[in-house]
Amino acid sequence: MSKAVKIKNPEAALQASVKRDIKLRLMDEAVRVQAGYTALAKWENELGKKDSIALKKRAEEDVVIDSRLANQNVRQNRKAKLEALYYADELKYEEELGMKGLAYRRDRA
Numbered sequence: 001m002s003k004a005v006k007i008k009n010p011e012a013a014l015q016a017s018v019k020r021d022i023k024l025r026l027m028d029e030a031v032r033v034q035a036g037y038t039a040l041a042k043w044e045n046e047l048g049k050k051d052s053i054a055l056k057k058r059a060e061e062d063v064v065i066d067s068r069l070a071n072q073n074v075r076q077n078r079k080a081k082l083e084a085l086y087y088a089d090e091l092k093y094e095e096e097l098g099m100k101g102l103a104y105r106r107d108r109a
Helices: 010-099
Strands: none
Touching: none
């Protein structure tokens, strides 16, 4: 049993080395591209989180502003109704005094 003697071909070794280098370079490039996609995905996720936080904050501010405006509106309506009621009561009181023959002093502008 004789062992087969392996003959080294320098040209074949060079070609194999070049193929290996090309393969490694392509794999490195694929890793760089994938890292870029990963970084972009992370950035989009973070941006989405920041956007949702900003949206929530804006919504809370809108609720505060709406509540304040609604409160002002209620107060204005209440004030207008009270003034109308007081004016109606004043006219009624003036009429009652007039029916009794009494004078009612009114400031005229």
